[in-house]
Amino acid sequence: MDFNENFVLGCSAIGAGLAVIAGIGPGVGQGIAAGHGAAAVGRNPGARSEIMSTMLLGQAVAETTGLYGLLVAMLLLFVKPLV
Amino acid sequence: MGCGILLSSGGFDSNSFMIHGIFKYSFFGHEVWITNTHVSILIILILLTVFAILVGNRFKKAEMEPKGLQNVAELIVEFLDGIVDKSMGKAAPRYYNYIGTLFVFILVSNISGLLGLRPPTADYGVTLPMGILTFILVHYAEVRYTKPKDLWKDKCSPMPPWLPIWLPINIISDLAVPISLSLRLFANVLSGTIMMALVYGLLKWIALAWPAALHVYFDLFSGAIQTYVFCMLTMTYISNARGDA
Numbered sequence: 001m002d003f004n005e006n007f008v009l010g011c012s013a014i015g016a017g018l019a020v021i022a023g024i025g026p027g028v029g030q031g032i033a034a035g036h037g038a039a040a041v042g043r044n045p046g047a048r049s050e051i052m053s054t055m056l057l058g059q060a061v062a063e064t065t066g067l068y069g070l071l072v073a074m075l076l077l078f079v080k081p082l083v
Numbered sequence: 084m085g086c087g088i089l090l091s092s093g094g095f096d097s098n099s100f101m102i103h104g105i106f107k108y109s110f111f112g113h114e115v116w117i118t119n120t121h122v123s124i125l126i127i128l129i130l131l132t133v134f135a136i137l138v139g140n141r142f143k144k145a146e147m148e149p150k151g152l153q154n155v156a157e158l159i160v161e162f163l164d165g166i167v168d169k170s171m172g173k174a175a176p177r178y179y180n181y182i183g184t185l186f187v188f189i190l191v192s193n194i195s196g197l198l199g200l201r202p203p204t205a206d207y208g209v210t211l212p213m214g215i216l217t218f219i220l221v222h223y224a225e226v227r228y229t230k231p232k233d234l235w236k237d238k239c240s241p242m243p244p245w246l247p248i249w250l251p252i253n254i255i256s257d258l259a260v261p262i263s264l265s266l267r268l269f270a271n272v273l274s275g276t277i278m279m280a281l282v283y284g285l286l287k288w289i290a291l292a293w294p295a296a297l298h299v300y301f302d303l304f305s306g307a308i309q310t311y312v313f314c315m316l317t318m319t320y321i322s323n324a325r326g327d328a
Contacts (some may be wrong), residue, residue: 053315060312064263069269074273078101 008083016076022069028064087209102206113143120206127191127203143252163187166311174325178318180239181220185213186314193306195273197298202306205273207265215264217317221260225324271309273300 037055041048075081104116138156149157162184167175192204203209225234236244238253278301280292 041283053311056308057312057315060267060308061316063271067267070274071266071270074277075226 005083009080012076012080012082016073019069019072019076022072026048026066030032030059033059033062099156100201101233102201118205118206119201120209123192123195123200123203124209126198126200127188127195131187131191132253159187164316167318171322178321182217182318185317186310189213189268189310189313190307193310193317194302196276196302196306202276204273205276206270207269210265210269211261213268213313214261217259217264217320220317221320221324222257224321228325260320264313268309268313271305275305 033055037051040051044051102120104118105122107114107116109115112270138152141152141156145153157175160183163186164175164179164187167179167182171178189204192202192209196202229237235247239249240253243247277296279297282297283290
């Protein structure tokens with residue numbers, strides 16, 4: 001069975017859509033980190049800048065997995081490896 | 084062919100945010116392309132070099148009470164040194180140059196989207212070498228400041244040193260460091276670039292003035308955060324590898 005180009009392209013678009021579902025995880029993770037950061041600032045307002053930088057660092061690291069999903073979606077849409 | 088829906092909305096060219104070659108030449112029989120990334124890097128380099136020369140000239144007649152350009156330059160240098168000092172402790176002075184250079188280059192690259200350039204950091208060929216440089220520095224520090232025996236013990240770490248079944252996994256996790264470090268920066272800047280290109284390409288008539296807010300987020304905020312994160316992680320990895328030395 002062979003598929004024509006349009007079919008493969010459509011499937012790639014669906015795959016790209018599925019790939020960016022990976023964004024859910026980092027969203028939840030960053031939210032949790034931000035919440036705990038806010039709680040920490042509430043407990044110890046003096047350490048605000050320290051907490052801020054630690055939180056941003058952690059969030060940026062947590063973001064990586066979501067970005068991998070995004071990257072897969074980009075590859076499927078723009079580089080079109082399957083067509 | 085290609086992105087059908089995008090194209091049907093009229094004159095949107097997916098090449099507008101992709102890397103594209105400007106001219107090619109033959110280098111020992113290889114076809115080498117000069118792309119818009121090279122052009123952006125060159126412009127940024129010229130900007131930074133001119134700034135550096137101006138500051139250098141200004142500092143030949145430096146004053147005790149800084150004002151004007153000297154003040155700005157001292158502010159920048161003190162900020163960069165402060166970041167390195169805070170996270171590297173007494174090893175910091177050796178890494179002022181590297182981290183400072185990295186910070187300034189990545190920051191100017193990331194916000195160069197505001198100048199209408201395609202950010203060079205949205206090209207994996209730019210971020211991967213920076214990741215590899217970090218990787219080399221980390222492992223140089225590791226080899227230099229730990230005894231071979233301790234290194235072996237560390238690489239077999241959850242298992243005892245005479246049973247190195249965990250060794251391949253530790254090596255893979257070491258190799259993943261430069262890749263994840265560079266992919267993070269690359270994907271963040273690329274997603275910002277594509278988002279802005281989509282806004283400008285698809286909403287041609289509506290995209291008046293308000294995309295400035297998106298520029299503030301995607302170029303300034305995201306760019307600055309990613310710069311900070313890249314430098315911070317570099318410093319963390321290096322100081323972990325150095326241990327107490």
